[in-house]
Amino acid sequence: MSTLIIQIQLMLKEERQLAIVNEVELHNRILLTDIAEKLNVSIDTARRDVKELDTLNKLRKVHGGAISLGFTGLMSSNPNIYAHDKKVSIAKKAVNLIHEGSVIFIDGGTTCQELVRLIPPKLKLTCFTVSMPVALQLLTNPDIKVIFIGGEISREAQISIGAYTVHQLSEIRFDYSFIGTGYVDSIHGLTEFDWDIVQMKKAVINASKKTVLLCISEKLNSQHQYKTCDINSINTMITELAPENNLLNLYRNQDIHLL
Amino acid sequence: MSTLIIQIQLMLKEERQLAIVNEVELHNRILLTDIAEKLNVSIDTARRDVKELDTLNKLRKVHGGAISLGFTGLMSSNPNIYAHDKKVSIAKKAVNLIHEGSVIFIDGGTTCQELVRLIPPKLKLTCFTVSMPVALQLLTNPDIKVIFIGGEISREAQISIGAYTVHQLSEIRFDYSFIGTGYVDSIHGLTEFDWDIVQMKKAVINASKKTVLLCISEKLNSQHQYKTCDINSINTMITELAPENNLLNLYRNQDIHLL
DNA sequence: TTTTATATTGCAATATACTGCAAATATCAA
DNA sequence: TTGATATTTGCAGTATATTGCAATATAAAA
Numbered sequence: 001m002s003t004l005i006i007q008i009q010l011m012l013k014e015e016r017q018l019a020i021v022n023e024v025e026l027h028n029r030i031l032l033t034d035i036a037e038k039l040n041v042s043i044d045t046a047r048r049d050v051k052e053l054d055t056l057n058k059l060r061k062v063h064g065g066a067i068s069l070g071f072t073g074l075m076s077s078n079p080n081i082y083a084h085d086k087k088v089s090i091a092k093k094a095v096n097l098i099h100e101g102s103v104i105f106i107d108g109g110t111t112c113q114e115l116v117r118l119i120p121p122k123l124k125l126t127c128f129t130v131s132m133p134v135a136l137q138l139l140t141n142p143d144i145k146v147i148f149i150g151g152e153i154s155r156e157a158q159i160s161i162g163a164y165t166v167h168q169l170s171e172i173r174f175d176y177s178f179i180g181t182g183y184v185d186s187i188h189g190l191t192e193f194d195w196d197i198v199q200m201k202k203a204v205i206n207a208s209k210k211t212v213l214l215c216i217s218e219k220l221n222s223q224h225q226y227k228t229c230d231i232n233s234i235n236t237m238i239t240e241l242a243p244e245n246n247l248l249n250l251y252r253n254q255d256i257h258l259l
Numbered sequence: 260m261s262t263l264i265i266q267i268q269l270m271l272k273e274e275r276q277l278a279i280v281n282e283v284e285l286h287n288r289i290l291l292t293d294i295a296e297k298l299n300v301s302i303d304t305a306r307r308d309v310k311e312l313d314t315l316n317k318l319r320k321v322h323g324g325a326i327s328l329g330f331t332g333l334m335s336s337n338p339n340i341y342a343h344d345k346k347v348s349i350a351k352k353a354v355n356l357i358h359e360g361s362v363i364f365i366d367g368g369t370t371c372q373e374l375v376r377l378i379p380p381k382l383k384l385t386c387f388t389v390s391m392p393v394a395l396q397l398l399t400n401p402d403i404k405v406i407f408i409g410g411e412i413s414r415e416a417q418i419s420i421g422a423y424t425v426h427q428l429s430e431i432r433f434d435y436s437f438i439g440t441g442y443v444d445s446i447h448g449l450t451e452f453d454w455d456i457v458q459m460k461k462a463v464i465n466a467s468k469k470t471v472l473l474c475i476s477e478k479l480n481s482q483h484q485y486k487t488c489d490i491n492s493i494n495t496m497i498t499e500l501a502p503e504n505n506l507l508n509l510y511r512n513q514d515i516h517l518l
Numbered sequence: 519t520t521t522t523a524t525a526t527t528g529c530a531a532t533a534t535a536c537t538g539c540a541a542a543t544a545t546c547a548a
Numbered sequence: 549t550t551g552a553t554a555t556t557t558g559c560a561g562t563a564t565a566t567t568g569c570a571a572t573a574t575a576a577a578a
Contacts, residue, residue: 301568302568
């Protein structure tokens with residue numbers, strides 16, 4: 001008669017564990033209570049199964065359930081820079097905009113730092129920055145004249161902020177500025193979490209003949225409290241996506257150059 | 260507000276923490292209140308998660324939230340530098356001259372960097388510098404306001420030099436400045452190998468009510484090409500020697516305070 | 519300063535983990 | 549088949565972990 005129930009009741013340990021691994025592979029997670037309910041065993045058995053599978057490195061047991069190994073693998077394999085590959089591909093596009101003899105500004109942030117890393121040797125440049133990490137990176141290139149815009153240094157970002165920085169920026173004119181942003185939205189433009197940083201970036205954009213935004217696509221269509229500028233203040237926006245990608249449609253009607 | 264965090268009905272701690280790390284890596288910072296709201300947990304849990312992730316070096320906890328580790332590579336005291344012990348003993352003497360609320364200038368160089376390392380916590384200070392390593396070291400102390408005097412950055416010394424730096428220094432007044440020197444002689448005063456550095460140091464001394472020279476005894480009675488100032492322009496000279504030491508006799512007749 | 523926001527601490531409620539044990543089941547040899 | 553043995557499972561009691569709350573301390577902001 002009810003062979004299904006019989007099958008479940010007679011489910012072997014291996015079958016159960018396979019089902020658990022499958023679920024974890026599929027959804028990256030599982031709860032012990034779900035195992036107990038769906039496979040019709042006690043919590044204890046579920047726990048013992050998960051414990052074994054953890055020992056066999058099939059998954060990782062955590063309090064209350066289990067998660068897939070890939071879940072944690074992403075965190076530990078590339079712990080330093082999130083979305084590193086995307087940032088490199090953005091930087092590769094951006095570096096083509098830099099020409100011999102230019103006077104450029106380079107913002108802080110990991111994407112801009114990738115850009116600095118990719119500037120070819122033997123290219124004579126004058127680079128301004130407010131970011132200490134970027135400045136240090138620039139100094140490793142002997143053909144670049146590095147000028148740091150001073151001021152009060154933000155402890156967190158290690159960049160110059162404040163009135164004095166803004167004032168100094170008002171007296172300079174860059175051929176190109178390469179900037180990042182915390183958040184970008186087609187309607188609300190570039191926004192940031194920090195008011196001081198917004199003031200600094202405003203001054204940078206004012207000082208630039210052309211402004212290039214480097215921005216991984218995950219930041220698209222997000223916004224925060226303080227506004228740096230409208231999206232139209234940007235001349236070129238570079239993401240890791242192909243310029244034709246549908247995710248960029250909202251930014252296509254603007255007079256922005258997508259790269 | 261950002262929308263990238265997906266809320267799962269029953270979230271495992273590890274999932275929550277991964278979401279936090281992702282957000283921090285993406286936008287460089289996060290608020291505890293945002294975590295609590297978006298992940299539907301209490302502020303306390305958000306705080307505890309951030310605390311754990313900080314311990315695991317996945318991010319850095321700050322007041323009210325967390326920021327990305329980014330480039331906050333901490334520099335630790337390196338005993339391999341030349342005459343490290345002597346420099347530490349000089350720095351120990353110098354740190355006693357620093358008082359709460361002072362506005363001081365700290366020069367570049369390994370001895371000055373030791374001084375920065377020894378500044379006690381909880382001492383409110385405003386510190387100017389032209390040295391990027393010193394600035395980075397100063398930033399590790401949360402009670403110090405750090406102001407970097409910008410300008411063209413010298414590749415070797417990683418300090419600001421040039422006319423713009425000198426000009427900025429002419430508009431400031433320090434209570435104390437702590438400087439190093441390449442060479443010092445009782446007759447020829449402080450001298451350097453590099454003309455640009457001399458110009459910068461001249462400006463620093465001019466901007467200082469009191470100037471303190473940090474100098475290991477091996478540099479005594481040596482000289483070089485470009486002169487920074489007379490020995491009498493220094494108010495206090497600190498070496499690793501006891502002030503009574505005979506090696507300091509030549510400097511005893513000057514109106515210098517020996518420490 | 520005063521005011522507000524955030525941190526810290528201790529505590530209680532709940533959820534989960536661990537341990538030992540006994541019953542149920544599977545395995546295998548005679 | 550039968551019975552000895554090993555494995556698996558469920559249960560109960562206890563230990564630990566997680567979370568939210570509240571009171572207090574501390575830091576930021578006005």
